[in-house]
Amino acid sequence: AQSVTQLGSHVSVSEGALVLLRCNYSSSVPPYLFWYVQYPNQGLQLLLKYTSAATLVKGINGFEAEFKKSETSFHLTKPSAHMSDAAEYFCAVSRSGGNEKLTFGTGTRLTIIP
């Protein structure tokens, strides 16, 4: 079985400050890991993915995440927050090999303070 835990259901940061959203996973097999962003009343947009290549993954909109097997973590970061980053962020895990169903965390709502 696979699961994801997102620490912090709400995170607030000032515009221009570092964004750090935490994700820890549990998987009995090598995982694929994903971060998705969701704006109000919208579907999910893929930010980045880890598929067992480089452990530091760069995504869209300046986001990146680092896969740390020893810590079973895949935290999402962005050096400088922008107002447009305000949204809900979901970490998800699937079994490696691709095309498997995703298991999502409960999400983190990111608020940007002007």
Add this chain to the structure above:
Amino acid sequence: DTGVSQDPRHKITKRGQNVTFRCDPISEHNRLYWYRQTLGQGPEFLTYFQNEAQLEKSRLLSDRFSAERPKGSFSTLEIQRTEQGDSAMYLCASSLIGQAEAFFGQGTRLTVV
């Protein structure tokens, strides 16, 4: 390509009525997934198809729910005898065999009154 398309975007129905949602995946995507998202939660897997074959169903998918993908292209999700607990966002996603990422539609928000 316009991405994954879902119709309708919003649906309000009375308890006990049947509803049907449609999903058009990205062209040539072999796999199609349905997820349900309730308020304040992450999406939960319901079922998926590879071409026209339904390969897995979650235990969340009660016998009131049925999904089809008759020609391996678009898919429909039907809920019979809707209950207030069915109120949620229903998300469709598609992917291409050999690629890890799934692409999501904008969802259908169902409200059962």
